[in-house]
Amino acid sequence: MKVALVQLDVDLTLPVAKARELAVAKVHEAAEDGAELVVLPELWAHGAFDPVPWPATAEPLHGETAQALREAAIDCGIVLHGGSIVERTPDGKLYNTSLVFDAEGELLAGYRKIHTFGFDQGEAAVMTPGEHITTFPLRDIDDSVLTEIGLATCYDVRFPELYRKLVDAGAQTVVQVAAWPTRRLSHWLTLCRARAIENQVYMLACACAGTQAGLEMTGHSLVIDPWGEVIAEAGAEATTLYAEIDPAFVPTTRERFPVLRDRRL
Numbered sequence: 001m002k003v004a005l006v007q008l009d010v011d012l013t014l015p016v017a018k019a020r021e022l023a024v025a026k027v028h029e030a031a032e033d034g035a036e037l038v039v040l041p042e043l044w045a046h047g048a049f050d051p052v053p054w055p056a057t058a059e060p061l062h063g064e065t066a067q068a069l070r071e072a073a074i075d076c077g078i079v080l081h082g083g084s085i086v087e088r089t090p091d092g093k094l095y096n097t098s099l100v101f102d103a104e105g106e107l108l109a110g111y112r113k114i115h116t117f118g119f120d121q122g123e124a125a126v127m128t129p130g131e132h133i134t135t136f137p138l139r140d141i142d143d144s145v146l147t148e149i150g151l152a153t154c155y156d157v158r159f160p161e162l163y164r165k166l167v168d169a170g171a172q173t174v175v176q177v178a179a180w181p182t183r184r185l186s187h188w189l190t191l192c193r194a195r196a197i198e199n200q201v202y203m204l205a206c207a208c209a210g211t212q213a214g215l216e217m218t219g220h221s222l223v224i225d226p227w228g229e230v231i232a233e234a235g236a237e238a239t240t241l242y243a244e245i246d247p248a249f250v251p252t253t254r255e256r257f258p259v260l261r262d263r264r265l
């Protein structure tokens with residue numbers, strides 16, 4: 001299965017509508033290049049690492065960005081993980097919410113980031129933490145399950161217990177979206193790889209490029225296999241990272257080296 005991680009450079013000066021147009025164009029490009037699953041990064045339409053614009057640019061769950069992503073998934077005939085949006089609920093709460101649409105435009109999954117970032121960025125002061133883990137089956141055209149996907153967002157990667165819960169719920173692949181600063185690049189690379197190794201999952205980790213709130217974003221989107229090998233890695237610049245993944249490699253890895261079977265807790 002060919003996957004594409006669209007490592008966007010989120011330009012804060014762009015109106016959301018323009019950012020949407022650019023992101024959708026990249027999704028079309030990835031689909032034309034044969035990707036069946038396309039992933040965008042965290043909060044790409046809202047100034048990913050800068051909380052200042054969030055209250056003004058927040059959208060309801062079925063707002064314009066969600067609608068644009070839905071249409072892109074239908075037009076391209078792909079499964080689209082649209083990165084995350086700032087979701088405003090009817091009671092005025094803000095969530096960092098990821099949305100996944102299938103090729104018919106159905107919402108396959110939604111995930112509200114559970115671990116909001118408490119360090120100097122201020123996410124935790126603005127966003128309400130999600131409360132539910134999210135997994136869903138990614139199906140082939142004959143309806144068979146290709147892989148069970150679990151969702152995670154950025155700071156979540158520092159909390160291994162979330163990934164164990166995703167595995168317990170059946171996850172074989174984790175799609176991880178992020179806006180991660182370059183100064184913690186080594187943490188990003190190490191944590192993504194550790195989550196793949198300890199859970200024997202594919203990690204599809206899509207991060208932002210560019211500069212946000214004066215901070216350089218690291219890029220370095222990654223595709224890591226369940227043995228922990230990095231099979232594709234982007235540099236720091238905006239790009240689309242492609243990789244072929246083999247969902248059958250997850251059960252094979254778990255059978256050959258049955259670490260999960262030996263759990264005691």
Ligand SMILES: NC(=O)CC(=O)C(=O)O
Binds near residue numbers: 158
């Ligand atoms: N941006 C985040 O949510 C988390 C982060 O940057 C980290 O280092 O952790």
